[in-house]
Amino acid sequence: MSRIVEKEMDKILDQYLEGLITAEDVRRLHKDLKANNGQLPLLDDDHLTDIKLPNDLLQTHAPLQQEEVDTLTSITEVVPPKIKESIPKEAKQTLVSMVLFILLLLVPVTLLFVALNGDSLSVVKQNHIPYDIESVERDFTNAFLESIWEEAQQNYTAADYVTTRELLDDILLAQPSDEYIDHFFMGISLISQSQPYPREAIHHFHLAQKGEHNLQEPIMWYLSLAYLQNGNKQSAKKWLEELTKKTNAYNFDQAQQLLKTL
Numbered sequence: 262m263s264r265i266v267e268k269e270m271d272k273i274l275d276q277y278l279e280g281l282i283t284a285e286d287v288r289r290l291h292k293d294l295k296a297n298n299g300q301l302p303l304l305d306d307d308h309l310t311d312i313k314l315p316n317d318l319l320q321t322h323a324p325l326q327q328e329e330v331d332t333l334t335s336i337t338e339v340v341p342p343k344i345k346e347s348i349p350k351e352a353k354q355t356l357v358s359m360v361l362f363i364l365l366l367l368v369p370v371t372l373l374f375v376a377l378n379g380d381s382l383s384v385v386k387q388n389h390i391p392y393d394i395e396s397v398e399r400d401f402t403n404a405f406l407e408s409i410w411e412e413a414q415q416n417y418t419a420a421d422y423v424t425t426r427e428l429l430d431d432i433l434l435a436q437p438s439d440e441y442i443d444h445f446f447m448g449i450s451l452i453s454q455s456q457p458y459p460r461e462a463i464h465h466f467h468l469a470q471k472g473e474h475n476l477q478e479p480i481m482w483y484l485s486l487a488y489l490q491n492g493n494k495q496s497a498k499k500w501l502e503e504l505t506k507k508t509n510a511y512n513f514d515q516a517q518q519l520l521k522t523l
Contacts, residue, residue: 305367385490444469459491478511
């Protein structure tokens, strides 16, 4: 048998083993190969009807069993197409209820804080009169610093406390020997402006307390106001009590009246 016939027979046998053709088809095709010198003739209609295709090629899909259908249905329910609903309706309702409950709990606390803070601010407003800056005498050896101090005095008297603070900052950069004066009026400016900063004011008042000078009692008074403004009644009370140890102390009467309200 020629090499061409052998090659073609191998293909035919492969088809037979795969179930694509029958044994009768193999014998017939082998006979045709030998008769045509290794070339298969075109099959006529009768031969085509004799060739049987395997069953799995006659249908594209075997029908799904009911169990498989149920499985596919459950998968589509568990996994939404994109985000069917990221949070279930019941979970949303629970979340909203929790938020509302927390807000209801916070309302009384917030109102109490506002009331107490508003009360403290009201007390400070009633008792706060900025210290007279013109009554403070200073000796500058530097003419430029002296001009800045004079400008700070003018702005302080005009209730421009923001500009006053900027000018006092310039003086503090030069570290004058009487810098407690600048810290003192810096603190007063911080609690006097429309948007007060009592915490920063307290810091400057404590710096102003360093050393021996005649502003110690006024510092105690304004320091107590700053603590009140910051919502710290205990510290405010402490400095008022310290101030009223002397009957002739600065703002003695006001300090006593304020102590009675705390």
